[in-house]
Each structure stands twice: as C-alpha cells, then as structure tokens.
Amino acid sequence: MEIYRYDALSSTNSELLELSKKNAKSWTVVWTSHQTAGKGYAGSNWVSEKDRNIAVSVLIKSVLKYDELIYFNQWISVVLFQFLSQFSNDLWIKWPNDIILKNKKIAGILIETHKADSELNIILGVGLNVNQLDFGSLPKAGSLASELHRKFNLEEILSGFMTELENAYLEIENKNWENIKNSYNQHLFRRNQVSTFIKNQIEFQGIIREVDGKGRLVIENLEDKKINAYQHKEIELKY
Missing domain, CATH: 3.30.930.10 (Bira Bifunctional Protein; Domain 2)
Known part of the structure; x- marks a missing residue:
C-alpha cells in the first residue's frame, strides 16, 4: 500500500x-x-x-x-x-x-x-x-x-x-x-421502523424492508399497502 x-x-x-x-x-x-x-x-x-x-x-x-x-x-x-x-x-x-x-x-x-x-x-x-x-x-x-x-x-x-x-x-x-x-x-438505518418519506414532494408513511439485489431501497407504503423499490434520488427519508 x-x-x-x-x-x-x-x-x-x-x-x-x-x-x-x-x-x-x-x-x-x-x-x-x-x-x-x-x-x-x-x-x-x-x-x-x-x-x-x-x-x-x-x-x-x-x-x-x-x-x-x-x-x-x-x-x-x-x-x-x-x-x-x-x-x-x-x-x-x-x-x-x-x-x-x-x-x-x-x-x-x-x-x-x-x-x-x-x-x-x-x-x-x-x-x-x-x-x-x-x-x-x-x-x-x-x-x-x-x-x-x-x-x-x-x-x-x-x-x-x-x-x-x-x-x-x-x-x-x-x-x-x-x-x-x-x-x-x-445494519440498515431505520429498517423495519415506521418512517416518513418524500416522493414527488408528497409525504407518506412507510417501512424500509431491505435494499434489494439491484441496490434499490424497498419500502412498504403504509397508506396503500404496496411494496415498491426505489433508486437513489427517487425517494427521500425524513429523520
């Protein structure tokens, strides 16, 4: 080195x-x-x-x-x-x-x-x-x-x-x-905890479930009960 x-x-x-x-x-x-x-x-x-x-x-x-x-x-x-x-x-x-x-x-x-x-x-x-x-x-x-x-x-x-x-x-x-x-x-921050996210300037409640094999953040939306995967900059976590 x-x-x-x-x-x-x-x-x-x-x-x-x-x-x-x-x-x-x-x-x-x-x-x-x-x-x-x-x-x-x-x-x-x-x-x-x-x-x-x-x-x-x-x-x-x-x-x-x-x-x-x-x-x-x-x-x-x-x-x-x-x-x-x-x-x-x-x-x-x-x-x-x-x-x-x-x-x-x-x-x-x-x-x-x-x-x-x-x-x-x-x-x-x-x-x-x-x-x-x-x-x-x-x-x-x-x-x-x-x-x-x-x-x-x-x-x-x-x-x-x-x-x-x-x-x-x-x-x-x-x-x-x-x-x-x-x-x-x-060791993923706020995994399996209810968190607030922002997408397209709209806030929603969800839970981080994992990062998948494509590097996307997988979130369960608590409002529509859907599970979606997001690329970086598509979603913001408030903390």
Missing part, C-alpha cells in the same frame, strides 16, 4: 484519478485533512473544516463487472461501519452509503470508475468527519467528536481503517455477494 499525504487538496478522488492515469499501482492511497471541494454521492458536496477530518481515496484495480459495483458499494459501507463500531453501538448504514452516528451523518462514500485495458479501476473515496464540531446550517451533520465528546487522532483513525479495508477485501475477491448484502441490510 503506497500512501500519499497532502496538506490540502480540492478532491482526493480527482487527484487519485490523475495518478491512476499515470499507472499508479492498486492500493495506492491519497489522503488529506483539508479537502476544499470534496465530491459526494450523486453530485452532492462534502464540506470539511481544515485539519479536523479525513478525506481518503483508494485505487483498487479489479476485474469486477459494472453490475457488481452494487455489492462493492455495500461492502465498503459495511467495512466502514464495522471499523467505526468500536467507538459506538449507536451506528447505522443509511442507504445508499452514508454512516449515521446518533442520528447524525458522520461519513459518506463516493465510488468512481474507469476502464483500463481488461481491468476496472475503482477509485474509492471516503469522507469521515472526525473532530469537526461546527456544521453551520447542516443540522443532520456530525462527527465522531461532536457525538462522542472526545478528540481523535486522525493518523490513528486512518491507519486503523486502512488495515480493516485491506483485511476485508477477501470478501470481494471471493464474491461473497449474499453475505455482503445480508450484512448491509442487518
């Missing part, structure tokens, strides 16, 4: 993409404690204070097919969840790939890919709020420090997560998709 640390970067994913085009090896890592223009899932932004959080990207050269990236997303969500669970048991995976601690989003994942010969270059980006306390106008955002009331060492957190990630990769190599999906659903 080759690790590059930067004092500041606009985006670790963008930097690693450029390195991958210059034949960077698999398991090349780029990280910074000051990401100035981080990218989130489906085009959202990731806002981070200087020297308080971790933005890290990992290059994994793989022979996975595009339709298997659903399980890759679930796998990294579970790995990050399992690593962070040493600090609290009030932790959940929010579909599709956020980590929730005490009802606050503390981490997000962004996966980007590009083909290189017969391989699929996967750039795995993780943003983890560690010591940031002020989130301004983002009431659903939090950090390890804000929710657990202690300060953390960024280098120790990063080192521990990288070890967990590398050790867990055997599940991807063995394509243990069913185990990965089951673990993901086991």
